[in-house]
Amino acid sequence: MDSEKMQRISLYLDRGLVKRADRFAKEQGFSSRNELFARAVESLMADTDLQDNDILGDKLAEAVLKLSEDNAKAISKGLFRYAVQLEMVMRVLAELSEYTPEQVEEMRREAINNVRRTRGKVSLEDILAGYYDD
Known part of the structure; x- marks a missing residue:
């Protein structure tokens, strides 16, 4: 590493922790304590950043859920x-006209087909034009 970018610091650590860290560094192939502690600090900072982002993500998810x-x-x-x-219109139609159950079922089938075909954009003008063309 470039020594101009490095800074010497002192750490006051528990002896047991230092021994465990040395053993871990050797097992993991770190070249020095410096490398181990630098990677550990970077990892801890990255984890903290991820937790902060998770908190923001959770807040965003809560806001989207409330809006939905x-x-x-x-x-x-x-x-x-x-x-x-619709109930009111159906009552008016029932009072004004006499349809058999078969006629009602046929109208229902036609309505289902029309709604599917037009993807729900059935216009009164189209219905009236169809009835007058018959």
């Missing part, structure tokens, strides 16, 4: 209002 829950609630409320309006 809020969106799910809004969608659910909208679907409920839509279902209420």
